[in-house]
Amino acid sequence: MHNSIQHDHRSSKATFWLILTTVFWGGSFIFNKIGFREIPPVTFLFYRFALATLLMGVLCLPRLKRFNRRTFRTGLIVGLALAATNLSFVLGVSGTSVSRAGFLNNLFVLLIPLLCFAFWRERLDRLSAVGLVLALAGLWLLARGGVDGFNKGDLLSTLCALFIALHIISVSKLLRDEDIYLLSFVQFATVTVVGGTLDLLFPSPPLSVTWVSIGSLIYCAIFPTVICFTLQNTYQRYTTPTKAGLIYTMDPVWSMLGGTLLLGERLTTEEWTGCALIFAAVVLPLSVKRLRERQLGLDYRAEGAAAD
Secondary structure, eight states: OHHHHHHHHHHHHHHHHHHHHHHHHHHHHHHHHHHTTTSOHHHHHHHHHHHHHHHHHHHHGGGGGGOOHHHHHHHHHHHHHHHHHHHHHHHHHHHSOHHHHHHHHTTHHHHHHHHHHHHHOOOOOHHHHHHHHHHHHHHHHHHHHSTTSSOHHHHHHHHHHHHHHHHHHHHHHHOSSOOHHHHHHHHHHHHHHHHHHHHHHSOOOOOOOOHHHHHHHHHHHIIIIIIHHHHHHHHGGGSOHHHHHHHHTTHHHHHHHHHHHTSOOOOOHHHHHHHHHHHHHHHHHHHHHHHHHHHTTOOSOHHHHHTO
16 A cells, blocks of 8 residues: 555656646747747757756766766767757747647657557557548648648658657667766767757858847756756656656647747647647547556556666
């Protein structure tokens, strides 16, 4: 009984903190969009991760004695996937509305089982297949409903979902017993180097920034980067992957609300329908899987519970 209560408490605590990460991630769409008004997307990416690397480096000072070649190699590989994710993210958000970008990015939930089936022949269940069909219908409606159709920003946001899936898979396949904080530090540093290199190769005009864009940059470096990575790596182990996936589907909801209320974005009826279908494509399969888990009494990951 005591263990059951303790596990329920951990699961509830994990749920709270993971929901908070979705708020921060949803906010990143808004603040990136605001920052891009004065700072070009790739330059914004470079400064964001340079600051995040500095902050994570300070957090990692007591852990540096654990740093080894394997941590560096693993961090570099998954860091390149993270760099592709964030590069496609900033370029996508800069070219479309944050509402559309949020729902398109969330397609990563469906792409993970599809990629696992394609490369490792892991079973693709019927629920995921139904979700893919719904998602394709949603993409078709988004293409019809937008002023510019399915534009370059939408394409890059969809590509971002692919890179998010690849990053998650690479972490799950490569991560063993490395220190999560040190691994995050190497990942952030890798994105910084990639962003800085691209910024040097394709220099932007001299910047004239205000405190609004500086504040946006600070927010994106601290909350959806350093804090979200730390919270996710700390608490996701205390819940099931399905429940975590359901929680993360809240990301585009926050970005849509922010885009509507703060940026004044407006979607057509077809765009709303397309976003709703994409949202349903992700939520419905996860909801059915989650219902099955609850029937089996699975509210937390046994390995996570045992790890504390």
